[in-house]
Structures are given as structure tokens and as C-alpha cells.
Amino acid sequence: MVPHLITALTGPINELEQRVLDSMPAIERWFRLEWMEHTPPFYTAVDVRNAGFKLAPVDTNFFPGGWNNLTSAMLPLAVQAAQAAIEKICPEARNLLIVPENNSRSTFYLMNLAQLRRIFNMAGLNVRIGSISPDIKKSTTIELPDGESITLEPVVRTKGRLGLKDFDPCTILLNNDLRAGVPGILEDLHEQYLLPPLHASWTTRRKSTHFRCYEEVAKRFGKLIGVDHWLITPMFEKYGVADLRTPEGLAALASRIDGMLTKVKKKYKEYGIKEKPFLVIKADNRTSGNTILSVRDTKDLEAKLRKMGAGVEDAPDPLELILQEGVLTNERVNDAVAEPVVYLMDRYVVGGFYRMHAERGVDENLSAPGSSYVPLAFAESTHLPQPGVRPGASAPNRFYMYGVIGRLAMLAASYELEATDPDAERYD
Structure with a gap:
């Protein structure tokens, strides 16, 4: 169930596409067997x-908020995936409660909620939106630019269940990553399914755990199709706690960056890549903020930190950091730098879009103010992956690859949730 899309593409791609297409039957069988053993988010x-020479995920979100970017042509697939997911979890489900972000009155985000409501309505559920924000004390209706409206209602906790005044849901869908902490109202729910689970939230989640799981998945996948897993994996290191308020803390970070850049340069040399490598420094836990810094040379590190208001004298409190190999983007939409974002539900790819930014470079984070979005449009149903077509010449083939990478990241996410489940039985 991988959509094949028709958005025009530019930028090179290597023989990885050919290897993936040649291995398609083995790949699909491998995914089927994995989903027999693991539960997808x-x-x-x-x-x-x-990047042209590699294709890799750089971030995986358990609480996606851009569903409004999916076109109406993508909705049937999203509805089918929603039905499959709900049937596995609560076959007799009638009511679904969506819990949104607190205090978000962004029109873009509210349209995302309206799209989620639409998907689950079409999947056969009664859907309402219940806010855990203390600011929502009564039913509040908000008009949207497209003529729709959504109503936020205050949640009610009674007898170990979460619902609304006259609405008792079987399933509660979190669209709130709880980075400010898990409120007690969501804990110890009785016979209700909370999805994703609380340990998927940024209160406990670490990016380094996810990418460790992804590396494990990518190594096995690379062995399956006979490619170096580096071609689909960003190198990373869990840095731990960094104190950038002291020269010693800054020097320690610079040393680790130098060491990792050396490893990336070695892979570039192995593949004859002429680009200059870079690293991306991120907070390992988004409760510490979402600062992202690209570094090509440690000589620029202190200047970049100062520019961001995080120099030695005025640095933030110690942060948990992850160092990640930077992956260039060779995609363009109307000459703006772009990157594909793949949306998945249950074990299915249901669509996606390009995130683009006219003022950002090929090595910069595009998820920033000023970004815009271009939906990835479905191709006609007759446009299936085309194994005989020259690599890079077929949009369906390119988007099949994106779907494979998205599913690898989703599989890694299932490994991550299993590893961090506080209620899981463990055997040493």
C-alpha cells in the first residue's frame, strides 16, 4: 500500500534505486514478516x-501535525489505514477522542485537526476533539478559512476514564507530544486505548534511542538487498549532557565533532563524494528545545553558537545532545530547497508532501519559520513502480523508495517503543 506520486523531480540518484526495485518482492515479504512480530506506531x-548519493531519514515524529497537507486524493488510503489500525486495537470502537496540542490556535494546526477528524469520520467513527488545556473551560468553536469549523471541548475524567460531558470514547488519539510533561489526567486510564502511548512522548523519548533502533533495522535491510547500510542511514552519536557555558565544555563538544567528521569524510572518500561533510547538532530530548545547528568545521562552532544566542557566556543550561551526520537535499520545488515528508498510519504509507524553504540552503533545517508545503499528488492507478526504467527517470520509482525509507523508520519506531515500554517484561 505505497502511493505512487507524480510531482516533478530533479536531482541525481545512485544505483540504490535500481537495487531497491530489483529487490521489491523480497522487500515486501521482509516487511510483512516484520509486522507479524512488531506493532507499528x-x-x-x-x-x-x-543527497543523490544517499537517501536517509533525519527525523521521525510520533505526533504528526501536518495532515492538512494531504490532498483529497490521498484520503481513501488514509481512511483504509485508519480502519485497519482501529480494527486491530478496538474492533467494536464507536467513539474516538482526539487530544490536541495545548494553546495552539494556529490556523494551520487547526486545519490539521479537521483533517484528522475527517479521516476517522470516514473510517466510521464518531470523532470529537477534547482539550486538556486549562484554558479550555467550555465548548469553543473556531471557524477555519476553508469554511469548516472545529469545536474544542474540555475533557472530563470520571471513574478512570477520559471523555467529554456526554461522550465516552473507546480510543483516545494524542496529537500532542507532551513535551511539557505528562499530565495526571492522562495516566492510569481504565479500559481505554491511548495512542500513541505515553512513553512515546518527549517527556521520556530520546532521538538517540530511535536512531540506534533505525541503525539496527538498516543493517538488516542493507544485508537483505546487498547494499552498504550507510547509504540509507545518517551516522549519529549520543553525546550526552553538554555544558556550553564553559570553555572546557565547548572544547569537549568540538573534539567529538572533529572525531565524527573524520568518520564521515572517510565514507565520502570511499564513495568518491566531493561535497564537504557536515554534522547536525540537536537536542536529544525535545523538552530541551528544538535547536538545530549545522557545523562543517569546529572553527565555526563558537561563532555559530553566539549567533544563536548560545555563546559561552550566555549558553543555555546543560543540554542532552545528539550528533548526527548531515544529509544534503538535492530536491527542488520551483528552485526552493525541498525535502519529502512521508506520512504513515498503522503499517501503511498514506501520502506525504514536500517541505520547502526559499531562504534555506541544502545543508540547513527546513522545518523553520518561512517554510511552505507542496502536496505530493497521486499518480494514476496504472502508474506502478517501473523496474525497467532508468534510475531517476520515474517519479513512481522515486516515491516507492521514499515509502521504503519511511517504513524502515516506522519499523525502527516500533522497536523503539518496545524497548522503552515501562510495562514490558524484560529478560536479561
């Missing part, structure tokens, strides 16, 4: 980067 969004 309820929904996921994966940011993918195509």
Missing part, C-alpha cells in the same frame, strides 16, 4: 533527505 511522519 499508530501514526508517524518521517522527514527524508535525498
Whole structure:
């Protein structure tokens, strides 16, 4: 169930596409067997980067908020995936409660909620939106630019269940990553399914755990199709706690960056890549903020930190950091730098879009103020992957690859949730 899309593409791609297409039957069988053993996250969004010489995920979101970017042509697939997911979890489900972000009155985000409501309505559920924000004390209706409206209602906790005044749901869908902490109202629910689970939230989640799981998945996948897993994996290191308020802390970070850049340069040399490598420094836990810094040379590190208001004298409190190999993007939409974002529900790819930014470079984070979005349009149903077509010449083939990378990240997410489940039985 991988959509094949028709958005025009530019930028090179290597023989990886050919290897993936030649291995398609083995790949699909491998995924089927994996999903017999592992439970996918309820929904996921994966940011993918195509550097031409490698194709890799750089971020995986368990609480995606851009569903309004999916076109109406994508809705049937999303509805089918929603039905499959709900049938596995609560076959007799009648009512679904969506819990949104607190205090978000962004029109873009509210339209995302309206799209989620539409998907689950079409899947056969009664859907309402219940806010856990203390600011929502009564039913509040908000008009949207497209003529729709959504109503936010205050949640009610009674007898170990979460619902609304006259609405008792079987399933509660979180569209709130709880980075400010898990409120007690969501804990110890009785016979209700909370999706994703609380341990998927940024209160406990670490990016380094996800990418460790992804590396494990990518190594096995690379062996399956006979490619170096580096071609689909960003190198990373869990840095731990960094104190950038002291020269010693800054020097320690610079040393680790130098060491990792050396490893990336070695792979570039192995593949004859002429680009200059870079690293991306991120907070390992988004409760510490979402600062992302690209570094090509440690000589620029202190200047870049100062520019961001994080120099030695005025640095933030110690942060948990992850160092990640930077992946260039060779994709363009109307000359703007772009990256595909793949949306998944249950174990299915249901669509996606290009995130683009006219003022950002090929090595910069595009998820920033000023970004815009171009939906990835479905091709006609007759446009299936075309194994005989020259690599890079077929949009369906390119988007099949994006779907494979998205599913690898989703599989890694299922490994991650299993590893961090506080209620799981473990055997040493």
C-alpha cells in the first residue's frame, strides 16, 4: 500500500534505486514478516533527505501535525489505514477522542485537526476533539478559512476514564507530544486505548534511542538487498549532557565533532563524494528545545553558537545532545530547497508532501519559520513502480523508495517503543 506520486523531480540518484526495485518482492515479504512480530506506531511522519548519493531519514515524529497537507486524493488510503489500525486495537470502537496540542490556535494546526477528524469520520467513527488545556473551560468553536469549523471541548475524567460531558470514547488519539510533561489526567486510564502511548512522548523519548533502533533495522535491510547500510542511514552519536557555558565544555563538544567528521569524510572518500561533510547538532530530548545547528568545521562552532544566542557566556543550561551526520537535499520545488515528508498510519504509507524553504540552503533545517508545503499528488492507478526504467527517470520509482525509507523508520519506531515500554517484561 505505497502511493505512487507524480510531482516533478530533479536531482541525481545512485544505483540504490535500481537495487531497491530489483529487490521489491523480497522487500515486501521482509516487511510483512516484520509486522507479524512488531506493532507499528499508530501514526508517524518521517522527514527524508535525498543527497543523490544517499537517501536517509533525519527525523521521525510520533505526533504528526501536518495532515492538512494531504490532498483529497490521498484520503481513501488514509481512511483504509485508519480502519485497519482501529480494527486491530478496538474492533467494536464507536467513539474516538482526539487530544490536541495545548494553546495552539494556529490556523494551520487547526486545519490539521479537521483533517484528522475527517479521516476517522470516514473510517466510521464518531470523532470529537477534547482539550486538556486549562484554558479550555467550555465548548469553543473556531471557524477555519476553508469554511469548516472545529469545536474544542474540555475533557472530563470520571471513574478512570477520559471523555467529554456526554461522550465516552473507546480510543483516545494524542496529537500532542507532551513535551511539557505528562499530565495526571492522562495516566492510569481504565479500559481505554491511548495512542500513541505515553512513553512515546518527549517527556521520556530520546532521538538517540530511535536512531540506534533505525541503525539496527538498516543493517538488516542493507544485508537483505546487498547494499552498504550507510547509504540509507545518517551516522549519529549520543553525546550526552553538554555544558556550553564553559570553555572546557565547548572544547569537549568540538573534539567529538572533529572525531565524527573524520568518520564521515572517510565514507565520502570511499564513495568518491566531493561535497564537504557536515554534522547536525540537536537536542536529544525535545523538552530541551528544538535547536538545530549545522557545523562543517569546529572553527565555526563558537561563532555559530553566539549567533544563536548560545555563546559561552550566555549558553543555555546543560543540554542532552545528539550528533548526527548531515544529509544534503538535492530536491527542488520551483528552485526552493525541498525535502519529502512521508506520512504513515498503522503499517501503511498514506501520502506525504514536500517541505520547502526559499531562504534555506541544502545543508540547513527546513522545518523553520518561512517554510511552505507542496502536496505530493497521486499518480494514476496504472502508474506502478517501473523496474525497467532508468534510475531517476520515474517519479513512481522515486516515491516507492521514499515509502521504503519511511517504513524502515516506522519499523525502527516500533522497536523503539518496545524497548522503552515501562510495562514490558524484560529478560536479561
